[in-house]
Amino acid sequence: MRVVVDLNRCQGYAQCAFLAPDVFAMHGEEALxxxxxxDGTRRLDVLRAEAACPVKAITVEGAGAAWTAAGAGVSNGP
Ligand code: SF4
Structure with a gap:
């Protein structure tokens, strides 16, 4: 599994660090x-973080065909 964050898009909301603290961490108030x-065991956490990012800055590759952000049961809206 490969994770890429578009740091030009990231606004430091820290949703990802909250949902997948083993993978994402804030360094100061804005640097991610x-x-x-x-590790593959972090897959669900990473997909939840991807789905929760308010600016869609996170891209996850190779998480497996059966797993998508939508399939992780996470939604951004009401
Ligand atoms: S949730 Fe998105 S905007 Fe917020 S820190 Fe993570 S990547 Fe950046």
Missing amino acids: LYDGEP
């Missing part, structure tokens, strides 16, 4: 640090 190749 992340693991670009997280």
Whole structure:
């Protein structure tokens, strides 16, 4: 599984760090640090973070065909 964050788009909302703290971490108030190749056991957390990012800055590749952000049961809206 590969994770890419568009840091030009990221606004530091920290939703990802809250949902997948093993993969994403805030460094200061705005800088995001992340693991670009997280362990497969973190897959659901990463997909939840991808779905929750308010500016859709997170891209996840190779998470498996059966798993999509929508399939992770997360929604951004009411
Ligand atoms: S949730 Fe999105 S905008 Fe917020 S820190 Fe993570 S990647 Fe950046």
